Every structure is written in C-alpha cells, then in structure tokens.
Amino acid sequence: MAYAPPTVADLTVRFPAFDGVPDETILAALEDAASVADNGWPEADRRKAVMLQAAHDMTLRGLGTGAEAELAKAGALGFTSFRSGQLQLDRAEASAQASGDPLAQTTYGRELLALIRSHFPGVLVV
Template sequence: MPVETKSWPARDPDARLDYVYTIPLDEGDSVASYSAEELTGGGTLESDSIEGASVKLWLKGGEDGQTNVYRIAWTTDAGREDEAVITQLVVSNETAALEGYDKPGAGHFLQRYPAFASVPSATIEYWLADASRFVDDSWSQPDYAPGIMAYAAWQMARAGIGGSGSSLPAGVTRFRSGAMDVAISDSVASASLKGGVAASLYEEEFCQLRRRNLGGPRLVGCG
C-alpha cells in the first residue's frame, strides 16, 4: 500500500501555528504509539502531541519559498503499522514587489493563485521556468509577470496539479531531501489533456494577455 501524502496550507515563516493529522483507524482499533519528524526543511517542527487519533504539530519559522516535509508514523493496538508524509510550503507575506522584467517566483505565483497552495515550491518554479519560454521581453512590462504566471497556472491545471490536496502531484517521479530535487515525468510535462473549468479559466486569462501583446495570426492555440 503506498504511503499517504497530503499537504497543509502554506504558512508565513513568522507564524507559529498548530496543524493536526488524524490517523485513520479501523473500527475498534486505537493508536499504541506514534512518531513525528521533519524530513526536510529548516527545523520548523517545535513540538508534537497526540490526543486519541489526532496528532498535533506546532510549526514555526522556515525560509520563504522552501517546502517542508514531515512524516508521521504509527502502530495500533491491533498491530497495524503505517505512515503518512505531509508537505507545507513556507511563503512570506512580504514577497518583494516585481519590477520591470523580473521573473516571478513561487511566492508571487501563490499570491496571485492561492488555489495552488498545496503544490511544492519546486514544482511551481519548474512550471514558471517552462512558461518563460512563451512570454519574453517583447511583452509590455505590466503584462510580463502576469503572463508567465497565467501560462504556468494553465499548464499545471491541465496536468492535474493543484487543488486536489495531494502533496506529491501526479507525475512527480522523484522527491529528495535537502535542496528539493523534484523531477516531473515527461508524460505530465507534455500533457495535452484538458484540466476542466480551472484550466479553461487560466487559459482565457493567458490568451487575453497574449492577444494584447502579440495579436494577429500568432495566436495559435488561443481560440
């Protein structure tokens, strides 16, 4: 059985907050022992406790843009053993303003599109870098960063990334500790399937920006 993965909402590095994970138990079973640890990040796990099947973690600190990864493992009175991996993005509420043709980062992206708060920062940075292939300095300065972010949001939604509550989105083939070495499969990177209403909304936003900056017959793909 694969390890359960989930995400907690993004947190400001200056915030000290508690988050609860409820251990799934079969009827009549109970928790015999548990452990909670931080796998990657900046030492943000201050303390942990359990009440019944609810494990509470107190988190504080971290650096803007980093993704912290936690693991909660348990054993039940009936002898069942399992674990869950939980991620949380640290995003400062004081993200530096973009000027000129500055490229947006994960913090800027999440301020514009908070629906992607469950997505690891490295995944967002990947799609922002990919989007910069389609938006360059021929665009007007006011539309440059919004264009990159809108295209990234469109492609992520098409690929099924974000909004599902999954900490490791479909297509993430590697998730290492330390400096966040995330790899995304070719099948997801080149996905052409529609991602539903959300994808169409991001597509519409990008195409409006592109029409304003390019126009004419170069608008292939923006109906």
C-alpha cells in the first residue's frame, strides 16, 4: 500500500488541541513536517512522525490550546522555573530542555524524539 500523507483531519483527531487552528495553517505545518520521515519508515510510524513534527512546530508558534502553546505564545516556553508570590512552578523536563535538542521543548517533540530513537538507535563507537 502506498504511503498516504496525514491530512488535517488526521492531525486534529490525534491532537484535538489543534482543532481550532485554521485548516490552511495545519496543512502548511504538515507539508513542512513531511521531510521528518522518509520511505524507510513503517507507514503508521511515518504518518505519526509527520503529525508529531507538525504539532511540535505549531506549538512553538503558540498555536493550538494547552499549556505549552500558551507559554510559547507568551514567549515563556523555555523557562524551567516560574515564581509568583507563594506559587512556584518547575518544569520536570528541565534536563530534556537542557540537552539543547529543539524537539525537547514540547511534549510532541519529546514523543517524536522517542519514536526516532526507536527506529534509529545510537551508534556505539569503540
């Protein structure tokens, strides 16, 4: 069966946080993300990888709903700690963000990293 790229409907079903994002914006994000996975991937994982990359990219631009999109919209996604009066919030993913990998900034990106690592494990150099 030939690979069928994910559609706007596929992405919004998998990630309802983007349901309110215009279809044209989602379609552009999916097109931009298409290069994340090639013919060497199993079809289901390839589609998932493309959708995760698109969701990650949109979240970084502050699109969609959810805490990460709101933080990105406010320019605060990279913070690992927030304090206001008695309230202090720390992000559990601080070590992932410190890794320097841009995908570590969102939950979608971290899921994509795990998927990539499952297909392309690290190389041991002796």
